[in-house]
Amino acid sequence: MSVDLSVIIVNWNTKKLLEDCLSSIFKFTKGISFEVIVVDNGSTDGSRAMVKKKFPQVTLVSNKENLGFTKANNQGIKVAKGKYILLLNSDTYLIENSFPKLVAKARRLKGSTLSRVEPLGALGPLLLGEDQSIQQSVGFFPYLPQIFWWMTFIDDLPGGTILKPYHVDHNSFYRQDRKVDWVTGAAILVPKSVINRVGPLDEKIFMYGEEVEWCYRIKKAGYSICFSPVTKIIHIGRGSQKIPTKSFIGEYQGIIYFYQKYKGRRSLQIARLLLKMGALLRVGVFAILGRKELVNAYVQAFKVV
Known part of the structure; x- marks a missing residue:
């Protein structure tokens, strides 16, 4: 049976973060049919037992070893029943009823002025740190000029967004809907129909940069990549690592x-x-x-x- 949304969460030894993430999903989510799929990459911290005990409604896919972010997400995509697929990091949590807002926004953006009459290929929400600071979560493809601006810190200067930087670090950029080249895989919504056409994540990439390559294929197929602050999701992210x-x-x-x-x-x-x-x-x-x-x-x- 089809549902509106499939939420796919890849986990590897982040039991507490995963529990907080799942708790927030089932606490806040209302007004939408959805499923949650957790793909566990051979965790040894009791994550799988926790999911089975506390969240029996979750579909759990268990791997014997760490297959990486892309392969694990693709496993989730294969069993997903939703019209929209949301890849969500285990170190995120909701603070509001985000999923209906995100899906509704995706439907409104389809063929809108923002997407320039292109069908929507991917949509990213506003990500905040635990201190409510805006996180960099979108950017433009790493063509040679973008790499140069990035490597020389030029795109960090005031007005740097004019250069269409690889990473958009200016908070003002995140105040309104935008058309971009890529959105972070920490929270990316993609219609299942788009995945059926362009394919899932590239499994040659173990982790990092997979969303950029995926968005490149999606955009080259004629779809738009958009960002919208229609809803906020907390992303702990690199806060768990002193030096990433x-x-x-x-x-x-x-x-x-x-x-x-x-x-x-x-x-x-x-x-x-x-x-x-x-x-x-x-x-x-x-x-x-x-x-x-x-x-x-x-x-x-x-x-x-």
């Missing part, structure tokens, strides 16, 4: 893979050069500031490029 070295490295690797898949050899070489330049620049800046942990993180990022 893995995410730095993963993001760099994701960009390299993007160029290997879609761009020519010369563009790939230039992208590598820009990323190395940016990593070295950050090593220098953080060395001056005495941030040894960040220096080490960017040294590792430099090596993988």
